[in-house]
Amino acid sequence: MPTxxxxxxxxxxxxxxxxxxxxEIFGRPRHNLADPWYELRICAEHPGQTKVGAGFVAGTSHDLNGLDEADTVIVPARANVLDGAPPALLAAVRKAHARGARIASxxxxxxxxxxxxxxDGHRATVHWMYASLLAQRFPKVVVDPAVLYVDNGQxxxxxxxxxxxxxxLHLVRSDLGAEIANRLARQLVIAPHRPGGQAQYVRTPLPAKEDDSLAPxxxxxxEHLHRPITIADMAKRQRLTPRTLIRRFCAATGTPPLKWLLTQRVQKACSLLxxxxxxxxxxxxxxxxxxxxxxxxxxxxxxGVPPSGYRRAFRSQHAAPATNGG
Structure with a gap:
């Protein structure tokens, strides 16, 4: 099946x-997943060698006319968002969109x-640090800073x-199905689907170095999510008062203990489903x-979806019975 x-x-x-x-996702042949895999083009206004961030050089094989025949156009992050995008890039992206190409940023x-x-008139997301600026500069855009990505179709x-x-990975899942996307995620050693949104990353979810005493x-x-766990249980293990535990936990993880615990339970449910x-x-x-x-x-x-819907979308082909979990 062409991809x-x-x-x-x-x-x-x-x-x-x-x-x-x-x-990495689209440019490396993956015959064990789908044959043919995607055909990738790196396009720039002036093809050849394009200087990018941190002094690196990207080899660009096509000019921006290379977007004309693409089924999917991807626009990576730009360092300077205060200046307008190059007119040639804007024109090429608009042209690709007008002929029906899928456009992603x-x-x-x-x-x-x-x-x-x-x-304009659509929901979109961006890194949470830039969400307010995007909304301010483009008031017709419905900016959602809480999610990892937004799919409006095209x-x-x-x-x-x-x-x-x-x-x-979502694009691969849409094109080739959940099983191939899950297998690709395993090859990359990443999660096939991360539950939750950006909010969990606004502050460090794991203990900071100055308070790594919470790590154990x-x-x-x-390791004991199958058991009832209370604030009192956690405080006792740390030999702290519940109030001190909550204060240190929030400082280290950016979230209250019970909210963090609930997220871990749901993440384990994702894995089991x-x-x-x-x-x-x-x-x-x-x-x-x-x-x-x-x-x-x-x-x-x-x-954001019920367990049954999540299982249908991300079901592994090699499912097995769960262990007791302790």
Whole structure:
């Protein structure tokens, strides 16, 4: 099954990592997943060698006319979002969109799509640090800073850096199905689907170095999610008062202990839904969520889809029974 042509539009002020993401996903042949794989083009206004961030040089094989035959056009992050995008890039992106190509941005590449008018009246996302600026500069865009990516059908946007991987995996999932996307994620040693949104990354979710004394507690908690765990239990393990534990926990992780604990339970449920045949009731028990109704409530609120929908979308071909979990 043909997978299509992907064009990455590169300018001199783009970040190397965000350029490398679509190159890794779409540019390397993966005959064990699909044959043929995608055809990748790296396009720039002046092809050859384009200087990008941190002094690196990107080899660009086509000029911006290379976007004309692409099924998918990806615009990586630009370092300078205060200046307008190059007119040639805006024209090429608008032309590709007009003929029906799928247009996607990584991080601040959303400013290019917004300047081209492709996001007017639509929901979009960007790195949380730039969300207010995007909304201010382009008031017709409905900016959602809480999500990892937004799929409006023909136009897609993603949050910062690693969220570009989430978006590219989503494109593969849309083109080739969940099983191939999951296998690709395993090859890359990344999660096939990250629950939650950007909010969990605004502040460091793991203990900062100055308070790494919480690390054993977090490890113990994750290993015992099947058990009821209270603030008092956690405080006792740390030999702290509940009030002191809450204060230190919030300072180290950016979230209250019980909220963090609930997120870990839901993340474990995601893993079990993907990789086992266990019933929702059993998964709720293994994750410490109590009942199937409780699992459905918290899962839909945090992940955005019900457990049954998540399992259909991300079910592993090699599911197996779950272990007791301790």
């Amino acid at each position: 299509g042509r992907v064009a990455v539009a590169v300018t001199e002020d783009m970040h190397l990592f965000e350029i490398a993401i679509p190159c 990584i991080c601040t590449g959303a400013f290019v799509l917004a300047e081209a008018g492709l996001l 136009v897609l946007t993603s949050a910062g850096a690693a969220a570009g991987l989430d978006l590219c 507690l977090l490890h113990w908690t994750v 993907e990789s086992t045949d266990e019933t929702p009731a059993r998964i709720a028990e293994l994750c410490g969520l109590g009942s199937e109704a409780n699992l459905r409530h918290h899962f839909a609120r945090i992940v």
